[in-house]
Amino acid sequence: MHLSDARTIPQLLADMARLGDHPAVVAADTAVSYGELSERIAEAGRAYLAHGVGPGDRVGLWAPNRLDFILAMLGAQSVGAAVVPLNTRYTGHEAAMILRRSGASVLVVADDFLGRRPLETLRTAAVDAVSDGAEEPALSAPVPGLPSVRLVVRLDGTADEPGESSWKSFLADGAGEEERFDAAAAAVQPDDVVDILYTSGTTGLPKGVMSAHRQTLGVARAWAAGAELSAEDRYAIVNPFFHGFGYKAGVIAALLAGATIYPVETFDASALLELVQKERISVLPGVPTIFTSLLNHPDLKRYDTSSLRFAIAGAATAPETLFRDMSEVLGFRTVAQAYGMTECVVATLSRPGESLEHAKQTTGPAVAGVEIRVADAAGNDVPVGDDGEILLRGENVMLGYFDDPEATANAVDAQGWFHTGDIGRLDEHGCLKITDRLKDMFIVGGFNVYPAEIENVLRQHPAVNESAVVGVDDERMGSVGRAYVALLHDADPMPTADDLAAFCKTRLANYKVPRSFVIVNDFPRNSTGKVLKSKL
Missing domain, CATH: 3.40.50.980 (Rossmann fold)
Incomplete structure (x- = not known):
């Protein structure tokens, strides 16, 4: 390699x-x-x-x-x-x-x-x-x-x-x-x-994550090394080129290794299986939805998928049996996990030779050039096996947010640690397990969705007084949005759930539009009046 x-x-x-x-x-x-x-x-x-x-x-x-x-x-x-x-x-x-x-x-x-x-x-x-x-x-x-x-x-x-x-x-x-x-x-x-x-962030306003040439290439090199990419590989890139997964861990990683890129413009399970068989695709990362769709394909046994070598099933919660099925049914020789976000696209990656069981449970140790800490609310490191906020520092962590020094200062502390807002724990091997999200973000089919952005859109509807959006489990997409909406008492006409969905569809990408709307009179709140989304 x-x-x-x-x-x-x-x-x-x-x-x-x-x-x-x-x-x-x-x-x-x-x-x-x-x-x-x-x-x-x-x-x-x-x-x-x-x-x-x-x-x-x-x-x-x-x-x-x-x-x-x-x-x-x-x-x-x-x-x-x-x-x-x-x-x-x-x-x-x-x-x-x-x-x-x-x-x-x-x-x-x-x-x-x-x-x-x-x-x-x-x-x-x-x-x-x-x-x-x-x-x-x-x-x-x-x-x-x-x-x-x-x-x-x-x-x-x-x-x-x-x-x-x-x-x-x-x-x-x-x-x-x-x-x-x-x-x-x-x-x-x-x-x-x-x-x-650009990432929407918790405020609902997009923030532009800036990377330097050395950082984008460094991220891609870390991913390519972990995947053991070589010029012999044929890399089908299903992950969107506009996203760090398809761009940096996809296009740039492949070019660094001299691999052959097969862009997949739209995902269709039959067409992708045909591509794997015809072109002997060896590398195929994606979100869990991609692999569950392939595994559930009615004619899967008709296709030869024996060329498949490496996959990362990332960016969303995976079904319990997915990694085993990817190995035993689809034939992947290596199934790994990784952890990252727009601010640091590849922070951890499963170790070479990792067991399926351990790869399923953790996202691996920090890649070269990245440090990880797991800290409590006071900023102190927590013991191995305990939960805390995940902090990252290193040469591949973003330069900052474009034209937004305040947001940058809020995200990166004086010692250079980027506060991810994710909760996790390190095991005795230094491998990271993600256990929760400090922020309200949820993931729909591999795309981050920030409730504040949806709530800001709903606020523009003339009949909406207040809303609260949460993610709920979905078998196919991992999560989907559910919006709880309180209407103005004198709204005329009173909108239906379909009306609210139609309003959102003109202003939000389809994956951000809540799958369901629940009209409520009020919300569960804490003593300061903040909506308790955990109760919702």
């Missing part, structure tokens, strides 16, 4: 080019070698330069798992810009908020995905925000209401509006920028910001 020791994306591109004809990405009927991928990323980088994008700029990227996502992302990073990936399930309101908060100057968007028209919803939402009191729209901007966005690049189809460019035309604009590209790539430093990944 050989992993690139690159500390910047341009250094990674140089290492990739040396792999020549070895397949880098296989998407549908298109196979791209490492040499070709390196050149196509440089082509995208030259295009960004031609449009005035450079160090310190932010590029929004709103697209599913496609080859063009990789080209657009690494092309921007190779000239010193930072990427801001957007969840493909976002509504226009959610996307507008993140583009506004990040100050992104370019938006690269796939505008035809699963029948959705994200650019259309974004434009509507951005104008709505202006009418709600945000800044005045720049009428000449490609997205009125988002004056920082000066260029929209469409990955699909043609450019129809002023300030737009098709992907093909965008790339053509970079002709003749070779010298500038070489100079820009050479100037990128390991400590430069490479990405800003």
